[in-house]
Amino acid sequence: MSKKQEPGAAVRATIRDVASAAKTGKTSVSRYLNGEKDLLSDALKERIGRAIALLDYQPSQMARSLKSGQTRLIGLIIADITNPYSVEVMRGVEAACRQEGLTLLVCNTNNELDQEKHYLQLLSSYRVDGIVVNAVGMREAAISTLQQANLPMVLIDRKVANFACDVIGLNNVEATQMMTDHLLQQGFEALLFISEPATINTRLERLRTFLQRMQQSPQHIAEQCEIEISNTEALENMLREFIARHSDKRKAVMCVNGTLTLQVARAMRRLGIVWGQDIGLSGFDELAWAELAGVGITTLKQPTYEMGVAALSQLVARIQGNTDPVKDLEFSGELIARGSTAAR
Template identity: 45%
Template sequence: MADRAPTLHDVASAAGASKTSVSRYFGDERERLSAALQERIATAAEQLGFSPNRMARGLKGGHSRLIGMLVADIRNPFSVAVMHGVEQACRQHGYSLMLCNTDNAPSQEREHLALLASYRVEGLVINPTGSHQPALDAQTIPTVLLDRRLDHARADVVGLDNRLAIEMALDHLAAQGYREVFYLSEPAAQVSSREQRLASFRHGLAPRGLRGEVHCQAPDCADESLQAALSAFIQRPAAAPKAVLCANGNMTLAATRAFHALAIRPGATGLMGIDELDWCGLVEPGITTLAQPTAAIGHSAVACLLKRLADPARAIDDIQHSPTLMARGSTAAGTPPQPPPAASSGR
């Protein structure tokens, strides 16, 4: 039979301290102990291989030091990158992160919320499945919404400035000489960030002298559907170059596949995406993107949550981060050609 796990009493005996002192060390009152006593307890715990039962402490005192996070689609590169920022910030502040993926399913969202509540998480960072979710609207655990908003929830919001992102994209495409833009997005209904980007796209065309076409499809939709729509767009006669603007990383990948299948050369037909992906700089001639500051977004979400935990009645925060333009060859149609180098005299 395996030896039993060390207990709080074992640590107290090894450190020559009281159980109360050891409990304070592993709780929220460590600063009340002397430096020498803290060192003795830490040494004893390490030698014994003791780790505190956070679950039991949460049930007893309500301080689990756990943060729950719900992401709508863990396959989305944005979700992975922001999750990393959230986890880093949690660790810096002495919290552990519990992650759940909802696959954009409200039923999964409800089940995971109940699960996280049972673990007595102190706060939630949620990337919601939609804009109207009664289970989230009625949430009582301090919550920060990530990227997407809810209709009636009283919660802080952290994400990208979607209006600014679309304006930057359209400004760049117009400056590069493109005049018709094919906007590729996942279905926007009930997802606030997609709705904001789509509305900004439609409103931003005319002031820049652009014409636009919108194509929405799910990430797992058959490639042939996008290829047919994109081919029709490209073949329609036009006096100026055309471009494709992708609303997120999933759509940038789908568009890149369609370009390859249709033998479309990026640049002559522009290609631009929101979200910087690791491979965008590697695919010739390089895909222009608007990079989201995912680490900053993750850290901001945790900072908001900690402020909410300290002061539940404080005013709501709405933090919108700006993207960074990563201009590459896929939007170089309007770039003047460089003159050839001067011929050598041969002397």
């Protein structure tokens, strides 16, 4: 005895229903759905197409993935969804997924290591075909989880120590040298590099390159400070002290990323410091408001959208069986000079 249908409940059509309506077998319908239409006559293809439209048949993606061994799902783990960098990367990955007929699952860790591990486990349980990760800085336990899942993976922007994986990112050495040289050429004599805690390779590479480049100009002053982005009092004190120490020199600040550039700009506004007049201001990542803030803020623009597209392209190659050695694909940045670093 069949189970009674609840009043008002929608009845989902099955492949058997489609076969019956098209007056054919389930095998022919399966061939139609799986792109093997060349094996069917034109009349049969037309009948199956009409039956699918009439019944509003929706194939079960779960059933198809179990049969094919692929879910057509891609996971994207990003460190901070509020960061404009992350948004542009996500746009690039999502656009590339649509082009490939893939569905993207986005997970935001909010820069929390425990959340990163949780999402790695969750995406593995969903049997995604691969993962793109903008890593917080995976612990050994999280890496172990990923290795056990044996999923293709591409890292974007940030590397993970002792973990062999394809990485897509900015050429940080080239970009930092470009920004530092620009400030020196504009006549600044004392430079301050401000970074969030240098716990990831991107920040370390930029800081290290800045210090190495400044060693080649001993007549200039180079300082660096690591600060928690939420500590507004410490940030304001650091700016006051830097200005006081070098009151007789042209001073400029370089920020390690766009989020920090915003906080530094806010701190300067609270302190009545005018960039482009009292001090120079520059930072990595192009921000939508940078050209509108005062005389404009000099930035190092990253091709983040293109990085997202490249990350998905590399991931698809791995999913399809590419076994070439892991590689780092580095993109060049573009210096957008504005009034905040104008020469006098």
